[in-house]
Amino acid sequence: MTSRRKGFITMSGKLLGTILMVLLMCWTVNAAEKPIVIGGSLPLTGQFAETGQWIERGMKFWAKETNEKGGLLGRPVEFKIYDDESNVNKAVTYAEKAITVDKVDLLFGGYPGTAARAVMPVVEKHKFVYVSMGGHMKSFEQGYTYSFGGPPLMGEWWYEGFFQWLETVPADQRPKRAAVYTMNNPIGASLTESIIIWTKKLGIEIAIDEKYNLPLPDATPLIVKAKQMDCDLLCSNGVFADGVMTIRAAKALGYNPKAIVQGIGSVVPAWSKELGPDGDYVFSGTSLHDKLKFPGNDKLNAFVKKEYQIDGYPMYFGFGYVWMQTLSQGVEGAKSLDQTKIRDWLKSNKVDTIAGPMKFTDKGIPDPINFCTQVINGHAELIWPPEVRTANPVYPKPAWK
Amino acid sequence: MNLVLVFQSLISGIMMGAVYALLGIGFSLTWGVMKVINVSHATFGLIAAFVAYTLFKVFGMDPVASLAVTLPSLFGLGCLVYWFLINPITRAKAVIVSSMILTFGIAIILENLILLVWGADPRLLTTSYTNKVFAIGPLYFQYPRVLGFLMAVVGVTAIQLFLKRTLTGKAVRAAWQQSEASQLCGINLKKISMITFGLAVASAGAGGVGMAMLYSFEPHSHNLWLIYLFLVVIVGGVGNILGAAAGGMLIGVITGLSMAFLPYQWINVLTFGLLMLILIFRPHGLFRSEV
């Protein structure tokens, strides 16, 4: 054997020894403070990428804050996040994988509602606590015990705040006829529920009630019809893409209803950023808002201001944060990672979040939360209930400029 | 019958269909001429839309004017993609299938590139004339739609003239009709295919800007646009430019009419039902397949 080869072998031996030592050190450190792994998937690419990424940022802000405070149950937290590519089936697969293969300690909540709805039976089977948006009431009426909407983004509650406020408007100034256009999916259907109940109560006639499939190819005919039927309330129960088309067609065709209420299209920051002043005066709902006075919101606002130069955190950033807030209070309350103990604690105690205090019913949802928002000068302002109001509502909607 | 609604829907639909056609002609061309189903076609269009958006926001450049920058760049990019990626697989037996797989990969890479550069936020191209209209009687004509329609007319005419009147265009047709004989005439297949591909990708750019004038767009929008592409080409016939144009308009007419007469839920059922009928009874499209 040449000396050079001998040298090589000794060197390899030394290297191997060092690697083993480092590994051993890591292992001992880990044993002392093994992080709590929180797994699941988010739509980081594909159709829901924009919101998915904001949720991820909100979650990571929670993790940063938690780790700085000394972690959860004294252990650091870390995420194992899969990208489900906005595909419901993949979201289900990744939830299963996180539980059975990765053996994560906790599961984080999913988005959008269609994915959350599909993951709920899976977590029930594996007895894993799952705090998410839920999407609509049906998700919480299936007898699941481990799923929580903390807070949910409940379609059925979406316009409660708007109509409660509208009720305070003198009857002769309220709209008389409504045009209701709804995207043809379960979320859209859940949005119409409160419209049907409340329009009857307020004596508003539903002159048009139509569903459309996404993608909406053209909003012009919708507006022509609403204009011809003299509808002075336009309910556009859709998402961003069809929402902005409807607004543009309304402006182009000079259609000026007294109020426009929007589904979930106007809650993303892109709404005002892309539509500009045309996106103003649109009413919508929310269960979470950057201008709420509950403790914590100011921290989130300061963070996004510093990190992303945004005034007021985007709604989904808040959701990413608040779901983790609820889950972690469950863990700390139960003083354990035992999923059933966490569940039972959450069902019998109150959590304090940036969306306010919540107490969960047997269904896993709090009492209805319904704030009414209106976009004013490019900002979604809270206008109902009165105690959270940040701006006075603009009604009737001024004509297009 | 509500005539205003019918005609307003029809006008709006036809102008929308024209933009689909503009987006579709290049797709039809590469499919017909070189048997390459370019799944990334709409993705190139989407890039043009994002570039137009940025040029408008930063320099106030009109989206149509931005085509002066994007079309040559996309042409070059298309040529490079053809030379280094598509050409090596054209000798494969199942070009159609392997090209779909390859361009699917290209689409994913481009989408992630867009995501990286522009982020995931949805965008809207809002120019000074976005919400402008002119009226003829009770009917409104929306500027962006009229502009999209005109772009489509110019685009389709330009490609048609190129194919029918220029020597290079004739060489493209020759290469498709009789590739061996075209080589014997001195036509370099690789070069001609590269030009065709570059041209198709450039036309996608025009189509993408047209789409951006009608719809909001995000990094994944190309997946949706791709559906329209297949629709246009299957209705219009593979490799047939005027057929693709007619196919796009027909889709616009059907959408417009069904929005005027039927519940909106039926639009997709009707459009794709029609697609199936065409595939069953006229598998080569409504029009003759011909370049």
Place this chain on the structure above:
Amino acid sequence: MLRIDSITAKYQDLSAISEVSLDVEDGKITALIGSNGAGKTTILNSVSGLKELSSGRIYWNDRIISGSSPDQIAALGVIQVPEGRKLFPAMTVEENLELGAYLPGPRRDWTKTRKRVFELFPRLEERRKQYTGSLSGGEQQMVAVGRALMALPKLLMLDEPSLGLAPIVTDEIFKIIVELNREGLTALVVSQEVLQTLSISNAAYLLENGKIVLHGAAGAMLADPKVKESYLGI
């Protein structure tokens, strides 16, 4: 002149032609005869660069052209009229002719060349706006020859120019080949019409099962007992 030096070409490991050598002299008509499947078309496609060689070389005026691409070879004036015409069916007669003059050299004076082609084939001028897919077999062959002439060939290689044509049309085509040759065109004619082909040629090669079995002056070949027996049926 064209010199084919011991070329072999294969289709899926089976030799189509093996060690074929052949010369085409300037200003002459050279015939390549043999039965169907003997490998005649393979030789022409090898010259044109459509078929890859497994061995051997092809020279044009002492320059190696084997390995060049079909368009490069066409650019040298080595032009083929392919078997079965292979026209562009959805294009007019005019467009087919125009594409014959696709290369920059021929393109320069292409309308002049086209005038000459119309003189040779007056029928084509009558049908100039017609799609070639709708022409008769004879007219199609005229377009094919015309298209090749548009390239201003220095060597014209015709692959079975008379296949499937009526005798009158065949005569006309052959007459034109002779006329062009008289004007100085070099030609390589591949045909199963042995008698007619040999009668217009200067030199000839006989190909059997991918090998040259006989070559010499066309007259001598006509008199050869083997040719007489196998191909002329005498």
